[in-house]
Amino acid sequence: MNRRERVAENLNRALHSLLDTDPSAYVLGEDIADPYGGAFKVTKGLSERHPERVITTPLSEAGITGVGAGLALAGNRPVVEMMFADFAALAFDQLLNFASKSVSMYGRRIPMSMVVRCPTGGNRGYGPTHSQSIQKHFIGIPELSLYETTPFHDNHDVFTAMLSREQPCVLFEDKVLYTRTLFTDGIVDDLFRYEWTGDDEPTAHVRSVDDTDPDWVVIAPGGLSERVIGAMRSLLLEEELNCELLVPSRLYPFDLAALLPVLSRTGRLCVVEDGTADGTWGEMLAQQAHTLLWKRLSRPVLVLSAEPSIIPTAAHLEREVVLQSETIHRAIAEATR
Template sequence: MTRRERVAENLNRALHTLLDNDPSAYVIGEDISDPYGGAFKVTKGLSDRHPGRVLSSPISEGGIAGAGAGLALAGSRPVVEMMFSDFAALAFDQLLNFASKSVSMYGRTVPMSMVVRCPTGGNRGYGPTHSQSIQKHFIGIPGLNLYEASPFHDNVDVFTAMLGHEQPCVLFEDKVLYTRTMHTDGVVDALFRYELIGDDNPTARVFPVDSGDPDWIVIAPGGLTERVTGAMRSLLLDEELTCELLVPSRLYPFDVQPLLPLLSRTRRICVVEDGAAGGTWGEMLAQQLHEHLWGRLSRPVLLLSAEASIIPTAAHLEREVILQEMTIHRVIAEASQ
C-alpha cells in the first residue's frame, strides 16, 4: 500500500512542478536552499534541481517581499517565503504599498504574478511571536488575494490558480497541517466523505456518510480542518447532531453566492477561525451570510475565534488561547439547545 502524501510533501511537489514547467518562476526565502530545505522542509530538493532560481536570502522580510514584487513587475513569477507568518508584518509595506498597488496604479493593468508563502498558526509550543494567525491583517487590501492550504486542495492546482490571477497572493499554511496527510478519492474516514465544489478556487464540502440536511454547517479555513472534523465526529456520535464542513481555498476576495444553495439546507451556521476576533475573515463572512440568509436562520451566525491574548509557549496555556476541538464541540452543542 502506497503511503499517502503529507501536506508539506504536496506543497513541495507543487513547487517542483512550478519550477520544472515555468522558467520564469523563482523561489526566494531564508534558509530554503539544500541541504536544509527550509524550516519545515517544504523547499527540500528545489535548489539542487534549480540552483539559479531557488535563492536563500538575507534575514529581511521586507527585502524578500520587495525582491519578489520587483521580479513580478518585470514579468517573472516568484514564490517568496516568510519563515513564519508572524514576520510578514515586516513585509506589510511592500505588500500594501507596492505589490498590490502595482497591478493598477500605472494607468493600465500590470500583471503581478507572485505568491507569498506564510507558515502560520500555533499548537506547536513556539510562543507569542512564532504562532500567530494573522490573516485578518491582510483582509480588504485591493489587489491582494488570500489563500489557505488544506488537505483537500492539491497545491499544484492552488498555485496555478494563484499565479493565474496575475495579482499578488498570500498563501497561509498551518504548521500542524504540514504533517497531516492529503485526502484523496473523496474519502476522509469511515464517517465522512468530501467533494470539491466549483471550478475556480473550489470549496471542499465534508459531510457524514448517508445523512440528509445537516443540523449545522461549519465554514473554516484549511488549518482548522482536523479540529473541526474531530468536533463533527463527536457531535454526531455523542450528541446526534449532524454537521457539514465547508473549506474554501481562497479566503479573500470571497463570494458566498455560489455556496448559498448548500447553506440554505440548514438553519444554523458556524464560522470558525484561528485568529483573535476583531476585523476578521470570519466577521466579513458572517456579514455576507446574514445579508443573504437571515430569513432562513434560526439564530445569528455563530463565530468562533481564538482568545484575545498572546499565545503562550507552555502547551497547557497555549491550548486555552487557541481554538481546540473540544471547544468547537462544546459551543455548538450548547448553541443547539
C-alpha cells in the same frame, strides 16, 4: 497500497513542478537552499535542481518581498517564503504599498503574479511571536488575494490558481497541517466523506455518509479542518448533531453566494477561524451570510475565534487560547440548546 502524501510533501512537489515547467518562476527566502531546505523542509531539493532560481536571502522580510515584487513587475513569477507568518508584518508595507498597488497604479493593468508563503498557527509550542494566525490583517487590500492550504486541495492546482490571478497572493500554511496527509477519493473517515462545490476554485464539502440534512453547516479554513472534523465526530456520536463542513482554498476575495446550495440546507451556520476576533475573515462571512440567508437563519451566525491573548509556549496554556476540537464542540452544542 501507496502511502498518502503529506501536505508539506505536496507543497514541495508543487514548487518542483512550477520551477520545472516555468523558466520565469523563482523561489526566494531565508535558509531555503539545500541541505537545510527551509524551516519546514518545503523547499527541500529545489536549489539542487534549480540553483539559479532558488535564492537564499538575507534576514529581511521587507527586502525579500520587495525583490519578489520587483521580479513580478518585470514579468517573472516569484514565490517568496516567510520563515514564520508572524514575520510577514515586516513585509506589510511592500504588500500594501507596492506589490498590490502596482497591479493598477501605472495607467494600465500590470500582471503581478507572485505568491508569499506564510507558515502560520499554533499548537506547536513556539510561543507568542512564532504561532500567530494573522490572516485578518491582510483582508480588504485591493488586488491582494489570500489563500490557505487544506488537506483536500492539491497545491499544484492552488499555485496555478494563484499565479493565474496575475496579482499578489498570500498563502497561509498551517504548521501542524504540514505533517497531515491529504484526503483522497472523497473519503475522510468511517463517518464522513467529501465532494467539491462552488465556483472555478472549488470548496471541499464534508458531510456524513448517511447524507441526512445537517443541523449545522460550519465554514473553516484549511488549518482548522482536522479540529472541526474532530468536533463533528463527537457532536454526531455524543449529541446526535449532524454537521457539514465547507473548506475553501481562497479566503479573500470570498463570495458566499457560490455556496448557497449547501448553506440553504440548514438554519444554523458557524464560521471558525484561528486568529483573534474583530475585523476578521469570520466576521466578513457572517455579514455576507446575514445578507444572503436572513430569512433562512434560525439564529445569528456563530463565529468562533481564538482567545484575545498572546499565544503561550506551555502546551496546556496554548490549548486554552487556540481553538481546539472540544472548544468547537462545546460552542456548537451550547448554541443548539
